[in-house]
Amino acid sequence: MSDPYKVLGVSPNATDEEIKTAYRELAKKYHPDNYADSPLADLAGEKMKEINEAYDTIMNQRRQGGRGYANSSGSTYSGGTYSYGYGGGTSFADVRSLIMTGRIADAEQILNGVPQGSRDAEWYFLKGTVLYKRGWLEEASNHFSRASQMDPGNAEYRAAMNQVMNQRQGNYGGYNPNMRPVGGCTGCDICSNLICADCCCECMGGDLIPCC
Amino acid sequence: MFGYIRPQKGELLVREFEQYRGFYCGLCKQLGKSYGFAARMTLSYDCTFLGMFFGGRASSCGGFHKGRCVVNPMKQCTFCGENQKELKLAAAVSVLLAYQKIRDDLRDGGIGKKLSRFFLLPSAMRANRKASKEYPQLAEACRIMSEQQAQAEQDPDAGMDACAHPTGELLKTIFVTALKELEGLAEDSSQGRILSQFGYHLGRWIYIMDACDDLEKDAKKKEFNPLLRKFRIEGTLPPEKGKEILLYANEALNITMSQITSAFRLLEFIQFGPILENIVFLGLPQMQKEILFLKKEKEHVGSV
Numbered sequence: 280m281s282d283p284y285k286v287l288g289v290s291p292n293a294t295d296e297e298i299k300t301a302y303r304e305l306a307k308k309y310h311p312d313n314y315a316d317s318p319l320a321d322l323a324g325e326k327m328k329e330i331n332e333a334y335d336t337i338m339n340q341r342r343q344g345g346r347g348y349a350n351s352s353g354s355t356y357s358g359g360t361y362s363y364g365y366g367g368g369t370s371f372a373d374v375r376s377l378i379m380t381g382r383i384a385d386a387e388q389i390l391n392g393v394p395q396g397s398r399d400a401e402w403y404f405l406k407g408t409v410l411y412k413r414g415w416l417e418e419a420s421n422h423f424s425r426a427s428q429m430d431p432g433n434a435e436y437r438a439a440m441n442q443v444m445n446q447r448q449g450n451y452g453g454y455n456p457n458m459r460p461v462g463g464c465t466g467c468d469i470c471s472n473l474i475c476a477d478c479c480c481e482c483m484g485g486d487l488i489p490c491c
Numbered sequence: 492m493f494g495y496i497r498p499q500k501g502e503l504l505v506r507e508f509e510q511y512r513g514f515y516c517g518l519c520k521q522l523g524k525s526y527g528f529a530a531r532m533t534l535s536y537d538c539t540f541l542g543m544f545f546g547g548r549a550s551s552c553g554g555f556h557k558g559r560c561v562v563n564p565m566k567q568c569t570f571c572g573e574n575q576k577e578l579k580l581a582a583a584v585s586v587l588l589a590y591q592k593i594r595d596d597l598r599d600g601g602i603g604k605k606l607s608r609f610f611l612l613p614s615a616m617r618a619n620r621k622a623s624k625e626y627p628q629l630a631e632a633c634r635i636m637s638e639q640q641a642q643a644e645q646d647p648d649a650g651m652d653a654c655a656h657p658t659g660e661l662l663k664t665i666f667v668t669a670l671k672e673l674e675g676l677a678e679d680s681s682q683g684r685i686l687s688q689f690g691y692h693l694g695r696w697i698y699i700m701d702a703c704d705d706l707e708k709d710a711k712k713k714e715f716n717p718l719l720r721k722f723r724i725e726g727t728l729p730p731e732k733g734k735e736i737l738l739y740a741n742e743a744l745n746i747t748m749s750q751i752t753s754a755f756r757l758l759e760f761i762q763f764g765p766i767l768e769n770i771v772f773l774g775l776p777q778m779q780k781e782i783l784f785l786k787k788e789k790e791h792v793g794s795v
Contacts, residue, residue, distance in 0.1 A: 308756050309756065309757075313749075313752075313753045313756070314753055317688070317750065317753055317754075318684070318688060319684065319685060319688055319753065319754055319757060322681055322684065322685065322757055323753070323757060326757065410652075414652075414659060414688075414691050414692060414695065414750065415652035415653075415656075416652065416695075416743070416746045416747060416750070417650060417651045417652045417743055418650065418652050420746065443746060446745060446746040446749040447742035447743075447745050447746045448742070448745065449741075449745040449748075449776075451745075451748070451749035451752065451753070452745070452748035452749050452751065452752035452772065452776070453741075453744055453745030453746075453747075453748035453749065453775075453776055453779060454741065454744075454745065454776040454777075454779040454780045454783075455745070456738070456741065456780070456783075456784055
């Protein structure tokens with residue numbers, strides 16, 4: 280196993296607090312939420328596992344005064360890989376297992392073979408997943424939204440829908456035109472604040488801006 | 492190419508900016524050295540990024556040195572080391588893409604454009620032949636992309652995804668080929684998979700950005716634009732409709748960015764990491780803002 284301090288990017292002299300901060304930063308970076316449905320989810324999962332192990336190793340070492348490794352303390356984030364629920368009476372168990380094993384083209388072929396009339400909410404959800412993995416994000420979004428329209432009560436479809444909506448809003452990178460810059464100050468803000476200050480002064484008998 | 496991939500200068504350290512400039516000027520020099528003076532005209536921020544991206548993954552760099560700018564001899568420039576293989580590859584990509592662009596313009600540009608491109612053709616052909624010999628895979632990818640693009644434009648059922656697909660595939664091939672040439676890693680290695688995803692979505696992002704950039708021009712000249720097709724607009728583009736289209740395109744860009752950033756986070760850089768992070772996490776969104784929401788009439792952000 281590689282040097283756990285190197286994995287977390289901290290020096291061996293770092294305090295517990297520094298290590299915790301570094302760990303949290305990295306865990307946020309590789310969090311499964313950022314990789315839901317991504318074809319790179321497995322790689323992010325490996326990275327997450329590496330970080331978790333490094334953190335546990337360091338913490339255990341420190342707790343026991345460096346007397347070797349103990350079992351995981353369980354304080355770390357769970358791997359949290361997205362698994363597909365088989366329980367709900369799926370009619371596409373084969374497609375789901377193909378998607379899980381990364382055989383996207385085969386999964387798509389089966390899905391495309393389903394006649395138009397028998398394409399239910401689950402079909403749209405799975406087709407959306409396949410499209411998403413292939414990078415056809417616009418059509419994937421449409422399919423997810425169709426699935427959750429057809430079956431509004433299904434949590435799985437809704438989660439997929441929310442995920443793409445969040446990504447479209449720019450919460451995972453990109454630009455959101457409705458978001459005001461934090462701590463920013465426009466020319467309009469300056470003027471209105473000055474006028475406000477002037478009013479306050481005038482109330483108290485003084486004057487900040489003599490002309491109004 | 493398009494010049495959309497550039498850093499947010501205000502957030503770079505002075506030293507980092509110098510290094511970035513070093514790659515920019517270094518690429519210019521490399522273009523001149525490998526493909527002749529005319530090839531310097533193809534210099535772009537995009538290919539600078541490509542050079543720096545793989546330069547950052549390599550453990551050593553030829554170092555930086557001062558020299559004079561060829562275009563403006565009064566100016567002192569920083570150049571990064573000559574004949575780095577990353578720069579050679581970026582220069583080849585630059586001329587290959589430029590040649591494809593000239594070919595496309597000659598095929599379906601206006602009379603004025605055709606005439607100006609006609610004079611560029613001989614030197615571009617010469618450069619293209621040389622680059623194709625060195626990187627046959629890249630030349631083939633450019634040809635396929637141009638072919639598929641023309642097909643997608645003619646097929647009325649091709650949506651945004653289908654239209655953006657050829658550019659995505661092209662960028663994917665460029666990154667994967669560079670990985671193979673420079674680091675000897677295959678496409679199905681984990682690095683190859685990350686770069687495939689990164690390249691594909693970067694290409695998609697560039698394509699959608701270009702569609703936004705050209706939206707008004709294409710509407711006026713009645714030329715093909717995937718956004719105009721999606722919103723079924725023929726003829727003039729009402730301003731409020733234009734705003735609606737750009738808001739939609741921004742969402743499409745954001746979801747593409749989410750894939751770019753998640754792939755990028757899995758990569759490790761030995762050097763220039765902060766500069767590359769600046770480009771991906773700040774520069775690209777900044778460009779999105781500039782092209783979609785701040786652009787004034789008749790202002791085009793082209794390549795240099």
